[in-house]
Amino acid sequence: MLRSLEIGKRALLLSQRGLDVTSNNIANVNTPGYARQMLMTRPGEAIPVGGDRLGMGVLSAGIRHFRDQLLDRDLRAYTSRLSYYQQDDALLQRIEAALGEPGEITIQTALQNFFDAASTLATNPASMSNRQLFVARAADLASTFNRTGSALEQLRTSSFERLTSNVSRVNQLLSALAETNQRIAGTLNTSGTPDSSLVDRQSQLLDELSRYVDITVRREPTGTATVISKGAMLVSENTALTLAVTRSLDSTSGETTIGLTLQKNDGTSVGSFSPASGELASLVHHYNVTLNPLTTSNEFSIARELDKLASTFAEHVNTIAATGFGLNDTGSSPPGRAIFASTSSGPIRATTLSVLPALVADPALVPTSSQAGTPGNNDIIRAIADVASDGAFLDSLTPEGYYASITTRLAELGARTTDKVTTTKTVLEQVTNEREAFGGVNLDEEATNLITYQRAFEAAARVISVTSDMLATLVNLGR
Amino acid sequence: MRITLQSYTGKLRTTLTDLTARQAQQQARIATGERLLRLSDAPTDIPNIVSYRSNIAKLERYSSTLDSALAENATVESALVTIGQTMTDTHTLGIDVLQIANHDKWAVIAQQVLTKIRTLIEAANTSHGDVFVLSGTKNTAASLTPSPPEQMSVPFELVATTPSPSNPSGLEVRFKGNIEPRYVQTGDGNTEQVATTADAVFGTGGTEVFDTLITLYNTLAFHPDGTPRSEGQLPTAEQLDAVAALVKRIADASGRIQSTTSALGIRTERMAAQREQIDQDLTRQREFLSRLADTDVAAATMQLQRDQIAYEYSLRIGARIMNLSLFDFLR
Structure with missing residues (x-):
């Protein structure tokens, strides 16, 4: 009984x-x-x-x-990739916004306005109002280049700031993971099984970490997780390395680049760290390549292309202008006056392009004629207007053609990235559903x-x- | 497959977000009229769009240049008509003075010739805007600095110099401009001369016609010894021969002016035709651009409606599925 x-x-x-x-x-x-x-x-x-x-x-x-470790691994791998592509996509959108594309106030329209003004001036080079219009359009063009170049510089700065803030979050996650490892090992010692809530917490931390860097997780018999990325052991047992952002300046070229290094708790460096995916990889890549005007990489750099366009354009126009005479110039040899100059002592770049101050003060100085004392002579200004159709301007393209090639590459890059985001999102959704199907809570079931x-x-x-x-x-x- | 609450809500959330984003995109397309909201919306169309925009800007530039050149040519044509008419009138006067009945009126006719010279100078100094049309590339008042006895900043000026046996009146027409033609860009690699040059109208150096007319005036107004002729005084046989030769030169000059006017007319016509061609090209290029860059409002509106319906039904179905669970039937 x-x-x-x-x-x-x-x-x-x-x-x-x-x-x-x-x-x-x-x-x-x-x-x-x-x-x-x-x-x-x-x-x-x-x-x-x-x-x-x-x-x-x-x-x-x-x-x-x-909990299925294989599903967890897949989910984290796709999370890393998706974060990388999403970061790329967001940045490319901001680059498009910086260029004003697609829109009305762009470098292309500024170039067109400049050539329009040159062409109008060629019809009557003696007209002061035409000269004023030409100088104003040249200044507009310079300011459009300046604005776009500055926006890209600003984007580069904010990429660095975002990277710094992300690295700080990654360090918090790594430290939290080490602490969770310690607690899991403790509960295992006490009760023989790891605390499931701690395992969930650990999983949550790993999921978040995978947004920033690509990671591989190895489960130890003690229940702890060893986090590895690009061969570096970021977390092992109760020890975590920390990430640091380093900025280096090439004194010869003046190029600034950034990198990531791993450090021990005592501050000693373990070595450099280059994640393959995740937000950090995307931010480092864009800082060092896409937004770096001095990069020597073969990959697309919008900042470098824009500088190239600005400097080549100024060079072309200035070379022609140097052979011309202004309205009141006398003498047999031209004064060698330029149209564009740099606001700094260095070479002309998108951010430093400006109109020669003397021309702004006195548009009569604009070189339009190939012969002194002939205000109706438009040989020089016609040649400047002709730059618009110069098929050998840069890389066998006209100025607008070259700009089109830049925007097309940007568009292709954007479209490719958007496709990658969509595809990866779909796969990630599928993996998430599978994980949810396996480990999620069904209320009817409960x-x-x-x-x-x-x-x-x-x-x-x-x-x-x-x-x-x-x-x-x-x-x-x-x- | 097990379906959990998170599977429901996650999927619903994604669907609703995607549909909202799509609706916002269609709304933006309809509101702005722009098909491309991002460059990456249609990367293969970008080179064509940029190229069409570039072509349109270029064609507009050429069109504007042609408009301006055509306007100046119209001014020149009007000046050439006056010049041609004045030359014809002067030629008639020349023929008149050779008539025996008019041999005693040379002094009077000389004054009429002088008036014609002044009319010609006035026409030759015709300006378009702030430039003189028959002054070559030295065509502004500022560039035409007078040096005594010149007094005015105009290309052609009748000045009085010291009389001499060959020029008893001392009158002279000075040309301060040059005979450099002016060109404008009217197409890729195409230039057209705008207006015409002084030598094409007035002969060598831009003053040949004036020299002829002043010689005629001197012959009519003065005796061979340089004394002024009074009304009723008759010319000598040599003077009659000289006037006959001058009349022939005036006729030749009139012919040249006519052919210059015709050449200008042909150029103007060519430019007008080019202008028309550009207009047609512009229409075509704008249409091509519109096909790529503008919103197809009907299609966008339909798509928006489809997205709105999908959104509404997603909300309804989501709310309905999540509304019921086994808990609702537990007591």
Whole structure:
């Protein structure tokens, strides 16, 4: 009789634990990184009774944690890639905005306005209003280059700032992972199984870390996670390395580049670190290549291309202008006056392009004629206007053609990146769904479990009640 | 496959976000009229769009240059008509003075010739805007500095110099401009001369015609000894021969002016035809550009409606699926 009571008690306790697990699942239905749990049961070991073996009810076989390491690995790999492409996409969008493309106020329209003004001036080079218009258009063109160049510089600066802030977050995550490792190892030592909430927390941290860098996770027998990226052990047991951003200046070329280094806790450097994907990789790449005007990389650099266009354009126009005479120039040899200059002592770049201040002050100085004292002569200004159709201007293209080649490359890059974002997003969604299907909480399922455990609990209680009644009957037999 | 609450909500969230983004894109396309909101929307179209825009700007530039050149040519044509008419009138006067009945009126006719010279100078100094049209590349008042006895900053000026046996009146027409032709760009690698030059109208150095007319005036107004002729005084036989030769030169000059006017007319016509061609090209290029860069409003509106319907149904279905769970039936 007492055996039945024991069996009932075991069933009661197990149903109660089942309800606890179900409640915990329901409570964490929206918790990111949470993997559902399930109470596993096994029949109690049978004991010999008479000539038979009698079962001893139900016992817990532990709580199963629905986490699949392969799915986790895939999810993190795609998260890294998606973050890389999304960062690329966002930056390319901002570059398009800096160029004003597609729109009305762009370098192309400024170039067209400049050539329009040159052409108008060629119809009447003696006209002061035409000269003023030409100087104003040249200044507009210079300011459009300046504005675009500065916007790209600003974008480069904000890439650096974003990288610094991301590195700081990565360091927090690495440190939190080391701490979680330590706690997991502690619970394992105490209870023999790792704390599932800590494992969930660890998984959450790893998921977030994969947004910044591509990582590989190795599960140790102690329950801890060793985080590896590009061969470097970022986290091992309770030790984490820290990332640092380094900026270096090439004194010969003046080029500034950035890189990442790994350091130990005592500040000693472990070596350089170049992630292949994740936000950090994208930001470093754009700082060092896409937005770097002095890069020697074969890859596309919008800043370098823009500088090339600005300097070649100024050079072409200035070379022609140097052979011309202004409205009031006299003498047989031209004064060698330029149209464009640099606002700094260095070479002409997109950010430094400007109109010769003397021309702004006195548009009569604009060289338009190939002969002094002939204000109607338009040979020079016509040659300047002709630069618009110069098919050998740069890389066998006209100025507008070269600008078109820049925007086309940018468009192709943007489209390719958008495609990559879409594709990777789809794959990531699929992997997320698979992980969710395996480890996510289904409320209907949990409601069913709720009923199951409730009914089991009621039945077990009934067993105890009946056994109790039977015991009472036995006790009262002697009265 | 197990479907969890996160599977539902995650998918719904993504769908709603995508649909909202698509609606916003279509709205922007309709509102701005621009098909491309980003360069990457159609990377293969970008080179063509840039190229069409560039061509349009270039054609507009040539069109504007041609307009300006045509306007100046019209001014020149009008001046040449006056010059041609004046030369014809002068030629008629020359023929008149050779008539025996007019031999006693040379002094009077001489004054008429002088008036014609002044008319010609006035026409030769015709300006378009602030430039003199028959002054070559030295065509502004500022570049035409007078040196005594010149007094005015104009290309052609009648000045009085010291009389001499060969020029008893001392009158002389000075040309301060040059005979450099002016060109404008009217197409890729195409230039056209605008207006015309003084030598094409007035002969060598831009003053040949004036020299002839002043010689005629001197012959009519003075005796061979250089004394002024009075009304009623008759010319000598040599003077009659000289005037006949001058009339022939005037006729030749009139012919040259006519052919210069015709040449200008042909150029003007060519430029007008070019202008018309550019207009047609512009229409074509704008149409090509519009096909690539402008929103197809009907298509965008339909797409927007489709996205709105999809959005509405996504909301409805999402709300309905998540509304029911087993918990609703547990008591």
